[in-house]
Amino acid sequence: MRAPRKKPTRKIAPDIAARLSHRFSLQMQPDGNIAASLGDYSVNLGQFSEAAMDRARHLSAGLPLASFAGKSILAREIDALVHRLARQGLLEYRLSSSRDERDLVVIEPQVPDYWPRRARLGSRDTVVLSRFAYLRRRGNEMVLESPRAGALFRIGDPAIAATLAALSQPRKIGKLNQKIASSTLHLLELLLDSQILLKLDAKDGQGLRVNEGDGNLVLWDFHDLVFHTRSTEGRQANPVGAAFTYAGVVPPSPAVRPPWAGSKIDLRKFSSPEPNSRFPKLLRERHSTRDFDDKNPVTLGELAQFLDTAARVVSEWKSEPYFEGGSDVTYSTRPYPSAGSAYELELYLTVANCDGLARGLYHYDAGSHALVAISASPQQLQAHLAAAQFAMDAPGQPQILITIAARFGRVSWKYSSIAYSLILKDVGSLIQTLYLAATDMGLGGCAIGSTNIDLFAKMTELEFHIEGPVGQFALGRGRTPEVQG
Numbered sequence: 001m002r003a004p005r006k007k008p009t010r011k012i013a014p015d016i017a018a019r020l021s022h023r024f025s026l027q028m029q030p031d032g033n034i035a036a037s038l039g040d041y042s043v044n045l046g047q048f049s050e051a052a053m054d055r056a057r058h059l060s061a062g063l064p065l066a067s068f069a070g071k072s073i074l075a076r077e078i079d080a081l082v083h084r085l086a087r088q089g090l091l092e093y094r095l096s097s098s099r100d101e102r103d104l105v106v107i108e109p110q111v112p113d114y115w116p117r118r119a120r121l122g123s124r125d126t127v128v129l130s131r132f133a134y135l136r137r138r139g140n141e142m143v144l145e146s147p148r149a150g151a152l153f154r155i156g157d158p159a160i161a162a163t164l165a166a167l168s169q170p171r172k173i174g175k176l177n178q179k180i181a182s183s184t185l186h187l188l189e190l191l192l193d194s195q196i197l198l199k200l201d202a203k204d205g206q207g208l209r210v211n212e213g214d215g216n217l218v219l220w221d222f223h224d225l226v227f228h229t230r231s232t233e234g235r236q237a238n239p240v241g242a243a244f245t246y247a248g249v250v251p252p253s254p255a256v257r258p259p260w261a262g263s264k265i266d267l268r269k270f271s272s273p274e275p276n277s278r279f280p281k282l283l284r285e286r287h288s289t290r291d292f293d294d295k296n297p298v299t300l301g302e303l304a305q306f307l308d309t310a311a312r313v314v315s316e317w318k319s320e321p322y323f324e325g326g327s328d329v330t331y332s333t334r335p336y337p338s339a340g341s342a343y344e345l346e347l348y349l350t351v352a353n354c355d356g357l358a359r360g361l362y363h364y365d366a367g368s369h370a371l372v373a374i375s376a377s378p379q380q381l382q383a384h385l386a387a388a389q390f391a392m393d394a395p396g397q398p399q400i401l402i403t404i405a406a407r408f409g410r411v412s413w414k415y416s417s418i419a420y421s422l423i424l425k426d427v428g429s430l431i432q433t434l435y436l437a438a439t440d441m442g443l444g445g446c447a448i449g450s451t452n453i454d455l456f457a458k459m460t461e462l463e464f465h466i467e468g469p470v471g472q473f474a475l476g477r478g479r480t481p482e483v484q485g
Contacts, residue, residue, distance in 0.1 A: 015064075015095055015096050015097060015183055015186060016064065016065050016066075016093055016094070016095055016116055016186070016190075017062035017063055017064045017065065017093065017094050017096070018059065018062065018063050018065060018082050018085075018086075018091050018092075018093055019059060019060070019061065019062040019063070019091065019092050019093065019094050020036070020059045020060055020085065020090060020091065021089075021090050021091065021092055023038050024036045024037065024038050024090050025037055025038075025060070026056060026057070026059065026060070027042070028053050028056075028057075031047065032047040032048055032049065032050070032053065033045075033046065033047050033048075034046065034047075034048055034053065034056060034081065036085065036088070036090050043088050043090070045081060045084050045085065046080070046081070046084065048077055048081060049073075049074070049077060051074050051077075052074060052077040052078055052081065055068075055074065055078055056078065056081055059082075059085075062094050063078070063082070065093075065116070068082065083115075086109065086112070086113070086114070086115060087112050087113065088112070089109060089112050089237060091109065092106055092107060092108050092109070093106070093107040093109075093116050093151075094106050094107075095107070095183060095186065095187055095190075096183070097181060097182075097183045102156065103154075103156045104156055104157045104160060104183055104184075104187075105153050105154060105155055105156060105157070105160065105187055106153070106154040106156065107151050107152075107153055107154075107190070108143075108151060108152050108153075108154065108237065109150065109151045109237065110149070110150055110151055110152060110235060110236045110237045111150040111151075111234070111235055111454055113150075114150035114151050116151075116190055116193075117190070117193045118186060118189035118190055118192075118193060119189050119192040119193040119199075120189070121173050121185065121188060121189050121192060121199070122173065123172070123173050123174035124172065124173070124174060125172070125173045125199055126170045126171065126172050126173075126199070126200045127167060127170070127171060127173065127188065127192065127197045127198065127199055127200070128167055128168070128169065128170040128171070128197070128198055128200060129164065129167045129168055129196065129197060129198075130146055130148065130195060130196055130197065130198055131208070131209060131222060132146045132147055132148055132196075132217075132222055132225060132226070133145070133146045133196045133197075134146070134222075134226075135155070135161065135164060135165075141154050141155075141156075142154070142155045142161055143155065144164065144191075144196065145196075146194070146195065146196045147225045147226050147228070147229035147230070147235065148194075148195040148196075148225075148465075149194040149195055149196050150194060150235075151194060153187070153190075153191070153196075159180075159184075160184055160187065163176070163180055163184055167197065170200055173185075173188075176188075214463075214465075216409060216463065216465060216466045217465060219408065219409045219412040219413055219419075220408065220412060220465060221412070221416060221417050221419070221420075223417075223420075224412070224417075224419055224420035225465060227420055228420060228453075228465075228468070228470075229453070229464075232450065232451055232452070232453045232469065233387075233450055233451065233452040233453070233454075234451075234452040234453040234454030234455055234456075234457075234464075235453060235454055235464065240450050241391065241449065241450055282436055282439055282440055283436070285439050286435045286436060286439045287439075288445070288446040288447065289443075289444025289445060289446055289474075289476070289478040290392045290393070290394040290395070290446050290474070291394065291395055291396070291444075291478065291479045292353075292396060292398060292399050292444060292474075292476030292477060292478060292479060293476070293477050293478065293479040293480065294353050294396065294399065296477050297353040297354055297355050297399050297476065297477060298353075298354050298355070298399050298400060298443060298475065298476055298477055299354070299355040299356055300354060300355065300356030300357045301356070302441060302443065303349075303354060303357065303400065303475075304369075305441065306437055306438065306441060306443065306475070307347070307364055307366075307369070308369060309335065309437040309440075309441075310335055310336070310430075310433045310434050310436075310437040311334060311335065311336075311347055311364065311366055311430070311433075311434075312334065312335070312366055312369050313332045313333070313334055313343075313366045313367045313369075314332075314333045314334060314335065315332065315333045316330065316331065316332045316333075316367070317330075317331050317332075317333075318330050318331065319331065322414075331343070332366075332367070334366065335433055336426075336429045336430045336432075336433040337426070337429050338426050338429070339411060339415065339422035339423075339425065339426055340411070340414055340415065340422075342410050342411045342414070342422075342426075343410075344406050344407045344408070344410035344411050344423060344426070345404050345405070345406055345407075345423075345426055345427065345430055345470075346363065346364070346366075346404070346405045346406070346407065346467065347363070347364040347366070347402055347403070347404060347405075348361065348362070348363055348364070348374070348402070348403040348405055348456075348460070349361070349362045349363075349364060349371065349400055349401070349402055349403075350381060350384050350385060350388075350400070350401040350402075350403065351399075351400050352381075352385050352397050352398065352399055352400065352401070353399040353400075353476075354399060354400055357371075359381065360373055360374075360376065360381065361373070361374045361375075361376040361380075361381060361384075361459060361460075362374065374459070374460060376459040376460075380455065380458060380459045381459075383452075383455060384401065384403075384452075384455060384456075384459065385397040385398065385401055387451075387452055387455070388401050388448055388472060388474060391448045391449065391450050391451075391472075392446055392448060392474060394446075394474075398446075398474030398475065398476050399474075399475065399476030399477065400474070400475040400476060401472060401473075401474055401475075402434070402472065402473040402474070402475060403451060403456060403469050403471075403472050404427055404430060404431075404469065404470055404471040404472065404473065405456070405462075405467050405468055405469050405470065406423045406426075406427075406467065406468065406470045407466075407467050408420075408423070408465065408466065408467070408468070409466070411423055423470055424470065427470050427471040430471075431447045431471060431473055434473050434475075435447070438475060443475060443476065443477055443478070444475070444476055444477060444478030445473055445474060445475050445476075446473070446474040447471070447472070447473055448471070448472035448473065448474060451469040451470075451471070451472050452469075453468045453469050456468060456469045
């Protein structure tokens with residue numbers, strides 16, 4: 001993960017402090033090494049001077065960012081330590097008043113490279129809350145969030161919550177200044193940098209949907225963007241996957257639903273013991289494969305056949321405009337169903353081991369039935385494959401990792417509030433098609449339930465809300481179980 005980039009913004013005020021996450025503690029070793037630990041889990045942070053170790057002990061309560069913003073050797077050491085903690089997601093930031101040491105706001109990073117920065121606000125500036133911002137209860141706290149932001153903000157002062165509520169309508173900073181403390185102004189500048197607040201120009205009117213600052217966001221409804229970012233990895237810090245969060249609260253549901261009371265019609269006597277088609281047999285043979293034979297990888301020819309069977313464009317066509325003065329709409333037909341024939345899904349292949357194809361990242365051009373190489377670093381490729389291995393709980397990495405990305409606007413342009421749900425339905429249809437194609441060819445496949453949308457954005461340089469991951473599928477040649485003698 002890249003180190004946080006420092007932007008040319010205003011100097012951080014002394015009322016913002018970095019604080020170690022309450023779950024972790026710092027372990028100081030006699031040789032100068034510092035580690036952050038939680039139970040048996042430990043992260044080594046490097047070796048530091050005795051003075052730096054003494055200063056680092058203050059991180060449990062909070063160390064003002066301004067205290068290590070200088071160029072002294074000690075300041076540079078502390079800055080390096082704090083940034084390493086930030087990259088590991090082990091820090092939070094507290095905003096307090098010079099007259100009151102209580103936490104007015106606590107900032108919880110949601111992405112590893114978040115760093116609190118204040119964007120400049122003047123008395124003549126007009127600001128308004130983003131339509132993606134929401135203030136909600138979490139436990140006994142109030143938190144301010146946005147799927148666009150790299151951090152969430154725990155609000156500890158009711159007066160601040162009231163100020164935020166007033167920003168549902170555009171307000172001039174000069175008028176707010178008379179009513180709010182300087183620490184609240186600092187918070188507004190932090191929120192502006194996080195895109196939770198918007199700064200309006202005269203042409204922006206009331207800052208409604210079309211003035212959000214990015215034309216591609218016009219097509220997103222609030223609940224869809226929240227769902228996309230909160231049900232994937234990369235832009236939120238909550239646990240993802242099989243966390244068994246409520247296992248100790250409620251028992252698991254049964255594998256098969258208990259039957260309804262009433263008369264029953266037994267269908268088994270109507271079913272043929274030997275179907276005339278291979279399709280029922282193919283459905284029953286379909287299963288997830290997580291262990292791949294790297295001594296006998298998938299070949300480029302097999303991959304070409306697999307993609308031709310499951311995902312290639314079969315035909316293209318065009319419809320008349322939907323409304324007067326509109327443009328014609330182009331459509332395609334492919335082997336799997338898609339809502340409104342949108343076919344918004346794109347396949348990106350992270351290739352680890354394929355006979356005839358170099359390791360790397362590729363986009364599948366379904367119209368030309370071709371693979372196009374995309375520049376991605378070896379570290380990014382490794383991180384992508386390792387995350388898939390972890391998500392599958394597999395003994396090794398997939399030979400080919402297929403990331404299913406959506407061109408979101410292709411669906412939301414027409415369907416609005418149900419757009420994201422339709423995209424996920426399309427993902428399910430495509431994954432079943434990939435499973436059946438792999439099974440028919442004697443290959444192994446496995447659907448993967450989570451993906452890192454921030455990592456994918458870095459690999460492709462695509463904004464996560466324009467085209468981003470909505471599913472993954474591991475492909476390879478399954479390892480043949482050894483026959484026991």
